[in-house]
Amino acid sequence: MSHDHDHTEPPSDLELRVKALESLLLEKGLVNPDALNTIIETYEHKVGPRNGAHVVAKAWTDPAFKQALLTDASSAVADLGYMGRQGEHLTVVENTASVHNLVVCTLCSCYPWTMLGLPPVWYKSAPYRARAVSEPRSVLAEFGTALPESTDIQVWDSTSEMRYLVLPMQPAETEDWNEAQLQALVSRNSMIGVELARPATALDQVDNDS
Amino acid sequence: MIGGHDLGGKHGLGPIDPEPESEEPLFHADWERRVFALTLATGMLGQWNIDESRHARERQHPVDYLKQSYYENWLVGLEKLLDEKHLLEGAEEQQESLRIPDAAGAEKILASGGPTQMSNTAPARFGIGDKVTVQKRQGSGHTRVPAYVQGASGEIVDHYGTHVFPDANAEGEHRGEHLYSVRFDGELLWGNESQGQAVFIDLWEPYLEPAK
Numbered sequence: 001m002s003h004d005h006d007h008t009e010p011p012s013d014l015e016l017r018v019k020a021l022e023s024l025l026l027e028k029g030l031v032n033p034d035a036l037n038t039i040i041e042t043y044e045h046k047v048g049p050r051n052g053a054h055v056v057a058k059a060w061t062d063p064a065f066k067q068a069l070l071t072d073a074s075s076a077v078a079d080l081g082y083m084g085r086q087g088e089h090l091t092v093v094e095n096t097a098s099v100h101n102l103v104v105c106t107l108c109s110c111y112p113w114t115m116l117g118l119p120p121v122w123y124k125s126a127p128y129r130a131r132a133v134s135e136p137r138s139v140l141a142e143f144g145t146a147l148p149e150s151t152d153i154q155v156w157d158s159t160s161e162m163r164y165l166v167l168p169m170q171p172a173e174t175e176d177w178n179e180a181q182l183q184a185l186v187s188r189n190s191m192i193g194v195e196l197a198r199p200a201t202a203l204d205q206v207d208n209d210s
Numbered sequence: 211m212i213g214g215h216d217l218g219g220k221h222g223l224g225p226i227d228p229e230p231e232s233e234e235p236l237f238h239a240d241w242e243r244r245v246f247a248l249t250l251a252t253g254m255l256g257q258w259n260i261d262e263s264r265h266a267r268e269r270q271h272p273v274d275y276l277k278q279s280y281y282e283n284w285l286v287g288l289e290k291l292l293d294e295k296h297l298l299e300g301a302e303e304q305q306e307s308l309r310i311p312d313a314a315g316a317e318k319i320l321a322s323g324g325p326t327q328m329s330n331t332a333p334a335r336f337g338i339g340d341k342v343t344v345q346k347r348q349g350s351g352h353t354r355v356p357a358y359v360q361g362a363s364g365e366i367v368d369h370y371g372t373h374v375f376p377d378a379n380a381e382g383e384h385r386g387e388h389l390y391s392v393r394f395d396g397e398l399l400w401g402n403e404s405q406g407q408a409v410f411i412d413l414w415e416p417y418l419e420p421a422k
Contacts, residue, residue, distance in 0.1 A: 018241040018285060022248055024298060028305065030255065035316035036247040042320055043246075044236055088325040089370070091391075102406075106218030106356050108264055109280070114323075118236060118246075122228035124280045130220040133358065137405040142226050153396075153406040157218065159354045160389055160412035161260075161326040162370055189231050 048117035051082050052165060053186035055115065056197075057179045059092075060170045070094060073165065077115070087114025087163055093156060094167045095193070100147055102140070102193035103156045103164045104132035110158035112165050116188055123192065133157055143194040166193040173200045211350045212357045214272025219358040219400070223276075242281040249288050254311045254319050257295045261380035265352035266290045328386035330372035334415070336390060340366045341421035344392075344413065352380030355417045359409075363421045364394035367410065375414055388415040 025031045055077055059066040068076040073090040077083070090112060093101040105111065106129045111119040122128050131139050136153045140146070147153070156164045168190040174182060177200075184203055189195040217223075237243040253263065267287035268275070275283060292298050297305075311319060336342060343363045347353055354376045368391035375387040392413050396404035 014282065014285075015239075015241045018244050018248075021285075021289065021292075022244055025248060025252065028298060029310060030297065030305065030308070031248060031251040032310050032312045032316075034313035035251050035254070035311050036244075038313040038316045039247045039250045039320065040243055042317065083323065084321045085319070085323040088323040089327065089373075106358070107215055107354060108267070120229065120231070120234050121238070121280070122226050125226060126217055126220075126276055127223040127226045129217040130223045131226070133406070133409050134219045134400045135405045139226065143228060152408070155406050155409045157356065157409060157411045159356065160370070160373060160376075160414070162389070162391075162412050187231055194228075 043113075043118050047084070047113060049115070049186075049188035049191065050183070051117075052112070052115035052188070052191045053183045054179075055080065055082070055092075055165070056167055056186045056191060057182035059167055060174075060182055061179050066167075069167070082114045084114045086110070087112050089160075089162045090115070090165060091162055092165050092167050093154070095169045097169070098150070099152045099154060100193065101154050101156060101164075101166045102132060102136050103158060103166060104129060105158040106130070106133055107159060110161075110163065112163035115163075115165050116191060120188075140194060143189060145195050166191050168193075168197040171197050171199050211268060211353065212348070213268045214270065214275030215268045216357045218356045245281045245285045245288070249284050250320075251311070251316065252288065252292070252297075254316060255297075255308050257297060257308075258291050259379055259384075260324070261352055261374075261376040262382070263287060263291065264376075265380045266294075268352065326374040327370075328372045328374060330386050330388070332372075332388075334369055334388045336366050336369075336388070336415070336418065336420075338366055338369060342366060342390075342392060342413075342418040343421045344417055345419055347417065351377060353377050353417075355413060356411065358399060359394060359411055359413075362394055362399055364392040364398075364411075366390045367393045370412070373414070375416065377414075377416070389413070390415070390418070392418070 026033060059069050069092050073092040077090060095101055109119050109124040133155050136155055158164055171185055185198040187195055187198055190197045267283045270286060341363060344355060344359050344361060346360050347355055370389040372386040373389040375385050378385045390413055392411055394409045396406040396408055399409060
């Protein structure tokens with residue numbers, strides 16, 4: 001499972017501090033316990049990167065949708081039912097053979113929740129936030145991603161409430177695949193821009209895993 | 211403010227060391243889950259906005275900000291806001307006037323979000339293709355203009371309309387300003403060793419002036 005980060009084993013005083021705060025808020029009636037459960041349930045089980053994968057696979061198979069997505073992403077994804085907190089305003093940027101896009105938030109952790117759910121630890125980490133803007137190739141290398149020297153790298157620093165989603169390139173030899181098959185190739189990381197979409201050969205692997 | 215949170219271009223922070231996507235849990239400890247939920251639930255009380263919330267996390271000693279984990283910074287911010295807004299020691303009548311969302315209420319708020327686009331009759335000062343220079347901003351208040359781009363020049367590539375201006379919003383003033391996507395040459399920001407061709411940054415009109 002996950003490897004050891006120092007935050008996985010917080011000092012017990014931190015756990016106690018959170019427990020004390022929650023008890024106080026509940027006691028004062030400032031939060032509703034059912035609302036807390038709903039908030040957690042929403043992001044643990046309902047809102048996650050499958051939403052983004054749906055949007056990307058649809059864009060790969062439906063040229064009209066892709067055009068709408070690149071023109072006004074907020075409306076295009078709202079038509080599929082995707083709207084909500086941290087996804088109110090959305091821009092989709094397209095990767096091509098000559099341009100690769102990468103998304104970061106150097107000031108905090110802005111991330112398209114409605115498309116991808118909550119951001120992973122590395123996206124919120126100081127090294128990623130520091131380095132993505134200045135040394136994107138080294139950052140991509142840490143994810144095992146190597147791009148040709150001729151590919152331009154464009155980095156999007158999410159400083160406003162506009163959220164950015166990368167439309168990865170469709171993997172080779174998937175032209176006759178349907179939307180459901182293609183969704184399995186769309187990783188979360190490919191929609192942030194640190195990786196490419198999975199190759200066609202990955203689908204067997206995905207099938208075996210599930 | 212140029213605090214510990216303003217990280218673009220900083221050196222010495224080490225490798226990213228990402229967990230494999232398929233293996234990463236959403237939360238790494240139960241207390242993180244609780245801090246996340248408490249932060250969103252108390253935010254729904256409407257006693258502070260997202261920019262005040264961000265500023266509460268930023269107003270820490272940079273060493274603390276960098277040493278603490280992500281959700282620990284959220285906890286610090288939440289404790290600070292609850293204290294500064296006197297929410298925990300408030301008079302009974304103040305708390306009675308608050309609307310505490312239940313499960314259905316919370317679900318509705320999450321689903322509808324909080325759009326920041328506003329109407330504005332003031333004409334936009336800049337148009338697509340205009341060259342602009344980012345002003346130096348050294349105030350200690352909240353801002354969304356990263357230090358690494360202050361003083362740099364770039365080109366307006368998109369106009370997103372008018373959005374709530376974070377610098378004022380963090381002080382409790384709900385006001386809109388034109389928001390632009392601005393493209394900066396990688397080399398201009400990072401010199402000859404820049405690994406990227408361009409950085410795109412969203413910047414509000416008060417941050418910008420015509421390029422010198």
